[in-house]
Amino acid sequence: xxxxxxxxxxxxxxxxxxxxxxxxxxxxxxxxxxxxxxxxxxxxxxxxxxxxxxxxxxxxxxxxxxxxxxxxxxxxxxxxxxxxxxxxxxxxxxxxxxxxxxxxxxxxxxxxxxxxxxxxxxxxxxxxxxxxxxxxxxxxxxxxxxxxxxxxxxxxxxxxxxxxxxxxxxxxxxxxxxxxxxxxxxxxxxxxxxxxxxxxxxxxxxxxxxxxxxxxxxxxxxxxxxxxxxxxxxxxxxxxxxxxxxxxxxxxxxxxxxxxxxxxxxxxxxxxxxxxxxxxxxxxxxxxxxxxxxxxxxxxxxxxxxxxxxxxxxxxxxxxxxxxxxxxxxxxxxxxxxxxxxxxxxxxxxxx
Amino acid sequence: xxxxxxxxxxxxxxxxxxxxxxxxxxxxxxxxxxxxxxxxxxxxxxxxxxxxxxxxxxxxxxxxxxxxxxxxxxxxxxxxxxxxxxxxxxxxxxxxxxxxxxxxxxxxxxxxxxxxxxxxxxxxxxxxxxxxxxxxxxxxxxxxxxxxxxxxxxxxxxxxxxxxxxxxxxxxxxxxxxxxxxxxxxxxxxxxxxxxxxxxxxxxxxxxxxxxxxxxxxxxxxxxxxxxxxxxxxxxxxxxxxxxxxxxxxxxxxxxxxxxxxxxxxxxxxxxxxxxxxxxxx
Ligand SMILES: Cc1cc2nc3c(=O)[nH]c(=O)nc-3n(C[C@H](O)[C@H](O)[C@H](O)COP(=O)(O)OP(=O)(O)OC[C@H]3O[C@@H](n4cnc5c(N)ncnc54)[C@H](O)[C@@H]3O)c2cc1C
Ligand code: SF4
Ligand code: FES
Numbered sequence: 001x002x003x004x005x006x007x008x009x010x011x012x013x014x015x016x017x018x019x020x021x022x023x024x025x026x027x028x029x030x031x032x033x034x035x036x037x038x039x040x041x042x043x044x045x046x047x048x049x050x051x052x053x054x055x056x057x058x059x060x061x062x063x064x065x066x067x068x069x070x071x072x073x074x075x076x077x078x079x080x081x082x083x084x085x086x087x088x089x090x091x092x093x094x095x096x097x098x099x100x101x102x103x104x105x106x107x108x109x110x111x112x113x114x115x116x117x118x119x120x121x122x123x124x125x126x127x128x129x130x131x132x133x134x135x136x137x138x139x140x141x142x143x144x145x146x147x148x149x150x151x152x153x154x155x156x157x158x159x160x161x162x163x164x165x166x167x168x169x170x171x172x173x174x175x176x177x178x179x180x181x182x183x184x185x186x187x188x189x190x191x192x193x194x195x196x197x198x199x200x201x202x203x204x205x206x207x208x209x210x211x212x213x214x215x216x217x218x219x220x221x222x223x224x225x226x227x228x229x230x231x232x233x234x235x236x237x238x239x240x241x242x243x244x245x246x247x248x249x250x251x252x253x254x255x256x257x258x259x260x261x262x263x264x265x266x267x268x269x270x271x272x273x274x275x276x277x278x279x280x281x282x283x284x285x286x287x288x289x290x291x292x293x294x295x296x297x298x299x300x301x302x303x304x305x306x307x308x309x310x311x312x313x314x315x316x317x318x319x320x321x322x323x324x325x326x327x328x329x330x331x332x333x334x335x336x337x338x339x340x341x342x343x344x345x346x347x348x349x350x351x352x
Numbered sequence: 353x354x355x356x357x358x359x360x361x362x363x364x365x366x367x368x369x370x371x372x373x374x375x376x377x378x379x380x381x382x383x384x385x386x387x388x389x390x391x392x393x394x395x396x397x398x399x400x401x402x403x404x405x406x407x408x409x410x411x412x413x414x415x416x417x418x419x420x421x422x423x424x425x426x427x428x429x430x431x432x433x434x435x436x437x438x439x440x441x442x443x444x445x446x447x448x449x450x451x452x453x454x455x456x457x458x459x460x461x462x463x464x465x466x467x468x469x470x471x472x473x474x475x476x477x478x479x480x481x482x483x484x485x486x487x488x489x490x491x492x493x494x495x496x497x498x499x500x501x502x503x504x505x506x507x508x509x510x511x512x513x514x515x516x517x518x519x520x521x522x523x524x525x526x527x528x529x530x531x532x533x534x535x536x537x538x539x540x541x542x543x544x545x546x547x548x549x550x551x552x553x554x555x556x557x558x559x560x561x562x563x564x565x566x567x568x569x570x571x572x573x574x575x576x577x578x579x580x581x582x583x584x585x586x587x588x589x590x591x592x593x594x595x596x597x598x599x600x601x602x603x604x605x606x607x608x609x610x611x612x613x614x615x616x617x618x619x620x621x622x623x624x625x626x627x628x629x630x631x632x633x634x
Contacts, residue, residue, distance in 0.1 A: 076356055079398035085438070089357055121601040121616075124354050231630045259605030262356075262598045266399040273398040275356075280604070287606065288631070290596050291423040292568070295609075295631045304630065305608075313611035 010185065012192035013174045013199060020050035022190060026098065030134070033068050034100035035060060044068070044099070055101050055170070058142040061331060063255030064099045065110040066279075069129045070117065070258065073278040076125065081271050092128030101138045102164070104155035105147075105325040109255030110135065111163045115317045116258045134183060135164035141206065143213040146326030148339055150211055151218045154323040157207045169203050176203060216326065218311075218339045219346070223320075227312035230345045231304070239341060240300035243334040248281035250306055250328035250336070256321050257281075257309075282306060307338045355601050358396065358440035364415055366435050371498045373466070374431065375408060375419045380441070386411055389473035390448025390592060390620045393418065393441045394600045400429045404597040404615070406470035407444065410477075419469040419501065445600040446619050449474050449590060454562045458487040460554060462575050464547055464567025465494055468501050470592050470619075471566050475509060482512050489554045493518035493547035493567075497536050506540060516550040518543045547571060551578045558583030564620075566592040569633040576623045576634065589623035591634065 023032065027048060035057040036045045042057035044064045066072060078088040102110075110130075117126035140149075140156040149155030158167055165184040169176040176195055179185050251257045261280035266273045280287065282305050288295040296302045310322035322338075329337045365377035387393075387410050395418060396402030403426040409417035422431040430439060451474060459478065463471050478485055490509065494500045496519050506515060519542045522534055534542050543550060547567070561584050565572050572591045579589055595607035595614040602616035610629045612618065618626075627634050 081398075085360070085398060085440075087357065089354060116603055119602065121355055121603065122353075123356075123603055257605075258603070260598070261604070261606075262402065264399050264401055270399070275398070277604075280598075280606070282605070282608075288596055290594055291421075295595065301631055308610070308630075309608070315611040316608075316613075 009179055011176065011178045011195040011199070012190070013171060013195055014177045014188075014190055014192040015174050018190055018192075019168075019175055019177070019188075020053070022188060023050045023098075023100065026187065029096060031095055031097040032100060033064060033097060047100075053100060055138060056142060057101070058144045059103075059147070059325065059327065059330070061253055061327065063106045063109055063253075063325070063327070064102050065106060065113055065255055066257075068097060068099055069110060069133055070113050070126055071129075073276060074125060075274050075276050076262075077275040079273040079275070081273070092125045094128060094132060096132050096134075097129075098134040098136060100136045101168075102135055103138060103140045103325075104158035105140070105149045105323040106255055107135060107137045107158055107164050108154040108160060108323045109325070111160060112256045112317070112319070112321070112323065113258055114163065115319075134166075134181075134187075136166045136168065136184075137164050139167065139169040139203075139207070141170055141210050143210060144326060144330070145215055146329040146337075147214065147324060148216040148218050148326060149324030150214050151216075152220060152320055152322055152324040156210045156214075157203075169206065171199075171202070216339055218324075218342055220320070223342065224312050224314055226342070226345060226349070227308050230349075233345050233348065235341050235344045235348075236300040236304045239336060240298070240303040243336055244283075244299055244303050245333060246283045246285065246299055246302065247333060248283040249331045249333065251281035251283055252279060253327040253331045254310075255325060255327070256323060259287075282309075303336075307341055310338060311342060355442065356599065358394070358402070358442040360438050361441045363433060363435050363437050363439065366433075369419055369501050370494075372422045372431070373419060373499075373501060375417055376430070376433075376439075377409075377415050377417050378439075378441070379415045385444055387416065387444035387473075388448035389451060389477055390470055391444040391446050392470075392600070392619065393443030394445070394597070395420070395430065395439060395441050396426050397429055397439050401426045402440075402442075402598070403427055404445075404600060404619075406592075406619075408469040408472045410473045419466070419472070421466055443600065445615055447617065449564050449592075449620050450562075451477055454564075455484045456486060456560075458556050458561040459485050459489070460556065460561060460563040460579070461488070461490045461492075462547060462563060462565045462567070463490070463492045464571040464575075465499065466501070467565075467567035467571075467592070468492055471564060472502065474564060479508070479512055486560065487556070488513035489516065490514070491516045491518070491547055491550045491554070493520070493550070493571075495520050496522060497534075497542065500542075503536075503538065503540065506538075516543070516553050517541065518545055518547050518550055520544075520546070546574075548574050548578050551575070551582065556582065556584075558585075562588045562590070564590050564592075565623075569593070573633050576627070586624040586627060587622050590620055591623055591626065592619045593621060593626065593632075594619070 037054040080086045117123040165181040167178040361378040361380045392406045394402040395405045408419035598604040602613040607614035
């Protein structure tokens with residue numbers, strides 16, 4: 001990652017136009033990705049000019065980290081069968097790319113994916129993309145009804161100090177630009193007013209006003225113990241049986257869900273096999289199946305796995321699996337809401 | 353380093369072990385690893401897939417062994433291979449049995465069914481350095497005599513420690529009357545009943561005993577509860593868990609067991625660590 005190098009973490013106020021024209025000048029050397037308005041939705045797409053960007057977006061269905069760094073589908077190897085089998089290792093992609101306008105929740109989600117794919121075992125495909133991707137984060141001023149990042153400390157303003165390249169805050173016709181990496185310092189060494197105490201105060205005021213816009217919250221205190229005490233709570237069974245379709249939308253839109261499947265696809269003449277990995281989902285009936293059994297045969301068990309992997313199971317990485325983006329709530333066809341499930345459990349404990 | 357990249361291995365020898373179970377003696381060019389008892393490889397073939405398989409013998413003279421039951425897509429394919437054929441492996445993965453911790457202690461090895469395979473490297477390790485361990489007992493149960501693995505090694509094992517063998521059923525009940533014991537052709541005596549019945553046979557000091565248990569999860573549940581009743585601490589009981597695995601390196605998420613990655617944090621866990629976890633039987 002970046003961060004190890006010495007650089008000046010400068011903070012400047014940069015006119016938006018100059019920021020965008022700098023981006024345009026980088027388009028020759030870098031692939032650019034950012035939020036684009038498509039009908040009445042926003043999606044992260046490859047862009048060719050900054051004019052395509054829609055920086056005031058609220059939320060996207062898919063997160064940039066799981067589109068452009070951890071790819072939803074990726075070919076890893078080819079096995080060629082002539083006399084004997086030859087393995088061709090597909091090299092990790094080395095294209096340089098920039099993702100623009102990544103909200104704090106999604107930035108934190110990338111930091112979470114780092115724990116999986118760049119922990120003690122490194123995934124070379126992820127690692128190569130991660131290193132070749134500049135992340136320009138954007139503090140969020142457009143809260144959606146399902147957002148609860150403020151409750152879990154991952155937004156609306158980004159607190160992480162490293163692991164990304166730049167942090168923007170919307171100051172009207174200018175961006176407050178905070179540099180977080182050496183390469184960002186080099187590429188965006190632009191003229192602008194140096195930001196000082198006063199600007200930081202304005203930033204705080206904006207943050208405070210954004211914080212007031214949240215309608216969804218979750219009380220994280222004691223959450224781990226709450227769930228551990230309530231593994232057999234009726235909420236799992238009745239939510240799963242009455243509403244969950246096991247469609248896996250929740251998992252696929254989740255920016256931190258990292259599960260994948262390895263799949264072999266052979267050519268018709270059987271001369272070549274591609275080994276591909278693609279996203280998988282714990283909501284799938286066969287996800288935890290083994291010889292002679294299935295550890296999560298029941299829908300309730302699978303729903304509980306998803307919810308507790310986000311709100312409990314912190315033994316895994318020492319952090320919550322949720323970044324509070326609310327996508328699983330938005331895109332669940334029956335509106336299952338993990339924060340409401342936590343509330344239902346809490347309430348039933350109070351009633352006892 | 354790409355840990356998902358498999359290497360070729362050649363089948364040096366193949367031995368039918370029992371009903372639908374074979375032991376594969378494998379070798380690879382410049383054997384790229386040394387393994388520990390309880391660790392596993394991802395074994396497979398391009399176009400078919402991969403499956404986690406424990407070492408049933410560690411690397412010796414450039415060879416190692418896997419004992420595999422034909423259970424599904426990958427293993428059925430492997431079942432069709434012959435001596436000299438190639439397959440693909442990657443590994444070794446996971447945390448194995450804490451054999452060092454067992455030194456100086458009484459060691460209880462308890463296996464059910466195919467669970468004997470991951471314990472065989474432990475047995476071999478003990479046989480090599482018998483003096484490092486106090487009393488050793490092996491309790492091993494299978495469905496019936498036809499499912500007993502490594503029967504031709506029992507003799508060697510029994511020279512160093514007692515074996516207690518159990519069968520769920522008799523494959524050919526020759527008389528109508530219920531029996532408590534049967535004897536096979538070679539003279540091995542099998543108790544008819546559960547592995548847990550055999551716990552009465554061992555004489556141990558609980559504080560100086562360590563147990564390694566491997567078998568179907570439901571069997572491990574009852575064995576561990578039995579051992580707890582005998583006074584063994586849950587931190588001195590070790591179990592090896594089976595979960596679906598795709599990557600073996602804590603990435604694909606398939607083996608997750610309430611925040612633990614069975615492939616990386618296990619497959620061997622102390623009973624204390626996994627007892628009562630959701631979606632498990634322990
Ligand atoms: C750490 C570890 C060590 C292991 N060590 C060994 C070992 O030493 N020896 C050994 O033999 N095994 C071992 N196993 C178990 C082995 O990995 C599994 O049996 C594995 O599933 C075999 O893979 P497969 O592709 O052959 O079977 P799969 O195809 O995955 O089949 C497994 C189960 O899924 C069912 N299934 C498969 N396809 C379908 C379908 N289309 N529809 C419905 N059901 C289906 C099968 O009926 C079967 O019950 C180990 C497992 C682990 C986790
Ligand atoms: S999106 Fe909703 S219905 Fe679909 S699997 Fe997730 S919780 Fe169930
Ligand atoms: S097997 Fe992939 S995470 Fe354990």
